Amino acid sequence: MSSTELRLAVIIASVRDGRFGPNVARWFAAEAQRHGGFTVEVVDLADITLPHALPAVSPLMDPNPERPGTLPQLTRALDDADAVVIVTPEINHSYPASLKTAIDWHFAQWSRKAIGFVGYSGHSGALIAIEHLRAVFSELDAHTVRNYVSFPRYFQLFDMTTRELIDPTGPNEAAATMLDQLHWWASALAAARRLPVA
């Protein structure tokens, strides 16, 4: 799609036993590859030990604290990324605690990056979770793109045997629109990150 290839991390937020998230992420990662503007890396939070005890000091005092366990793998992926897409369900009208922990162990890695969302859940299609995430990423100096992909009652939209979308037409279009926005913002922010910080 574009001559400028940017790096996109797709994060699977749910770590729940029996989770559906990896199926949504597989579909989206394929669409991101098809878009052609990004090198795509999928990061599954279930593969990462996520310590709930956060760093001793705030990120303004130490933006890169020593990180335990397998967190450096996540840190490296976020460091490398120009853009991040969060694949999230909704849990009690917000996003999963696993994702909040992964977010809160980082600061510089989010700053001045472009963030997009793919939501799936029972009723809302994770729209409330996505709006909560926008507030969090605003504090982290990241830019969330306007368009998103949402799957309300995802179990009616995906074939529960093959775990593929029954009719991918609308979701593929929504993904393409979001990826175009993400690419524009990620390009602009990659250039802006080369400028001195005001």
Ligand SMILES: Cc1cc2nc3c(=O)[nH]c(=O)nc-3n(C[C@H](O)[C@H](O)[C@H](O)COP(=O)(O)O)c2cc1C
């Ligand atoms: C504890 C819990 C709370 C949930 N709360 C909501 C909710 O507030 N809104 C909603 O639309 N779906 C809700 N759901 C449905 C989940 O979004 C759905 O189960 C989804 O499949 C979870 O993602 P996962 O399968 O990848 O773990 C909830 C599910 C659980 C287990």
